[in-house]
Amino acid sequence: MKKSLNRTSLDFPRPLVSVDVVIFTVLEDALKVLLTRRPENEEEPFPGLWCIPGGFVDVDRDDSLQDCAARKLQEKTGYAAPYLEQLASWGSASRDPRGWSTTHGYFALVPPPAAKTGDERAEWCDADAACKKRLAFDHREIVGTALERLRSKVEYTSLPAFLLNEPFTLPELQHVYEVVLARPLDKSAFRRRMLDADFLQEVGTVPGAFGRGAMGYKVRERERAAIFPRTFRAVE
Amino acid sequence: MKKSLNRTSLDFPRPLVSVDVVIFTVLEDALKVLLTRRPENEEEPFPGLWCIPGGFVDVDRDDSLQDCAARKLQEKTGYAAPYLEQLASWGSASRDPRGWSTTHGYFALVPPPAAKTGDERAEWCDADAACKKRLAFDHREIVGTALERLRSKVEYTSLPAFLLNEPFTLPELQHVYEVVLARPLDKSAFRRRMLDADFLQEVGTVPGAFGRGAMGYKVRERERAAIFPRTFRAVE
DNA sequence: TAAATAGTGTCTTTCAGACAATATCTC
DNA sequence: GAGATATTGTCTGAAAGACACTATTTA
CATH class of the missing domain: 1.10.10.10 (Winged helix-like DNA-binding domain superfamily/Winged helix DNA-binding domain)
Incomplete structure (x- = not known):
């Protein structure tokens, strides 16, 4: 019998599961998205490259995907309850060099932050520019989808x-x-x-x-x- | 250091990852969704209960989530390329008794099948009725979301x-x-x-x-x- | 020709776009 | 009062709803 049909035991390989959040704000008369930097550690994929905030689901800490997204939003912006909506999911064998991986994309709308982000490793980037930038993983596509969805719904x-x-x-x-x-x-x-x-x-x-x-x-x-x-x- | 912050090694628990497909058709002047039965095996969750077609992503077989959904649609209906759209994802510690799990919901539109489904374990169920039925996992919510999305887009x-x-x-x-x-x-x-x-x-x-x-x-x-x-x- | 179904014409309603006019505030 | 900004009013146009009308086919 094929392995894939005999899964009662659950002992088969599982994809990596992460959540990524496209955070929008309007700053200086322009639509911006928050980008952060990947760690410089060469053992990590895409070291030092820009990406959107996110990371693996923490099975012990996050009760649900929405919780996980809210946590990441809170960590990066300090906002507890702005607008947070699920966007779409991406998953394939090739999107992460570490193996078959899925990500659940969310998008958030937050009011303009009082100051520049204090974080050295984070930056508000012009939304259209971010869609043309080289970003880690498939994050360019995720930002593009979020921007498209936002513009469409704003209509x-x-x-x-x-x-x-x-x-x-x-x-x-x-x-x-x-x-x-x-x-x-x-x-x-x-x-x-x-x-x-x-x-x-x-x-x-x-x-x-x-x-x-x-x-x-x-x-x-x-x-x-x-x-x-x-x-x-x-x-x- | 907290476990969740030291993840370079990838040796942390991963959620289960599945794909579920809400398949719609119009039959006998009514909107229908395809339901199948969970295996009777008592070691499986929700044995014998109705659910929508789906299952775990097969890392060796599926190149992407979309491929996985298309495969499941093909297996259940024989259709190769009807309309297939991503719906949303669900993931939490509680939705599957076997552990933290995620599912990527898709919805498909297919033309009316020539005959009753030959499969004993599958049935075209009235869409509104399916939303009130007891279904395995959170499948009732998934069907509800699919129905809402379909009706909304049909407008x-x-x-x-x-x-x-x-x-x-x-x-x-x-x-x-x-x-x-x-x-x-x-x-x-x-x-x-x-x-x-x-x-x-x-x-x-x-x-x-x-x-x-x-x-x-x-x-x-x-x-x-x-x-x-x-x-x-x-x-x- | 009657019944049934397909297809058209036209009037009304709703709401967005254009743009002019008016109101209210600070200096 | 002048300048700047907020708010309102009115006309026009595009597309949907209502509904009556015409066209084509089969029995």
């Missing part, structure tokens, strides 16, 4: 609200949409859309540096994003 | 075309949409939408059993689904 959801500190104003929110989508949006249509979607809560006027102050908002339910009835600019 | 993509044998007619296609969405659609709007999306190729008239014959179609590109500019019924 019809309130996801960018998770990229801002609260309270934020509608012009600020519009600006984040424009940065992520890399195109200008109409002010009037934008406001109608956000307010009609009923996911924002007024939280008092915020004075502006110049000109008229704006209404401050926070999201009503921090757990899920709102879904709009249509995408932006359905037509070319 | 704005041409996915149901993969549930039909070619050539099919527009009334047949509309019927499949209606079965999946469980609500009637307007004929005129439906036709406009399908033809405007430009993913169908005329392939000659198909005579009907009664009444006027209809134009037969096949999908232009069997690889990807078309995406419509809006969802059906944007408004309640």
